[in-house]
Amino acid sequence: MTTTMIRWFLPVSLALASVASAQAVAPPPAPVQPVPVEGISARIVARYPHDRTAFTQGLVWYDGALFESTGQPGVSDVRRVNLTDGKVLARARLPGQQFGEGLAVDGQQLVSLTWQDGIAHRWNPKTLKAVGSARYPGEGWGLASDSQSLILSDGTPTLRFLDPKTFKERRRVTVTANGRPVHNLNELEMIDGKLWGNIWHRDYIVRIDPATGAVDGLVDLAPLRAELGPLDPEAVLNGIAWDAAGKRLFVTGKWWPTLFEIALEPVAG
């Protein structure tokens, strides 16, 4: 996978050449220093049942439990899930036709996005009762927290860092791999200071330096997808949750029958 997948990101020498030719009339841009992209493999540690009706948009581990947000109009929810059998222990429906999106932990509460409604909901994780909301411009796709800010993806290469209370934007970064913008960033997860993100309709996740937006790692999860057999074309990889206390990493996808615990290892060579 290493060569093929990393080649997909490979760059932009032509774009850089055209930038150079424009230097006669414009100040030179800051030099681009491509960051090497490490190939990472995923070893399957465990498989658990996953609700095949869950159009997974967000996945987090919090306080010893798995929480998931789902999309689609009229059926979107935020739910607490029993890891071992995949059963929904509790759920809160989103209002009306709101299309649920990413989910993150902020302090002792959960925060979930909506796709095009511009509304974020705040939840009590114990009761799954709504305890507040906030507005934001544009679309909402994935959400994660770095303990200071909420980090929002919207399908573009831009990540927005938001004040968790007001949802006011603090800063933004453009995610790039070898200098090339990375589109369709979706579900997110912070793990030990790095941000991990699904790429929508791709079988891999990327590791992002949240300070610069540079992708410095790539995990090929095609083998997980392959073992599930034929699925709906929209049943794509989407869902990363990190159990920091147990050092367990979970991934799943929209309408997937399985949630995987995986261990990441460098690709030899």
Ligand SMILES: [Ca+2]
């Ligand atoms: Ca997540």
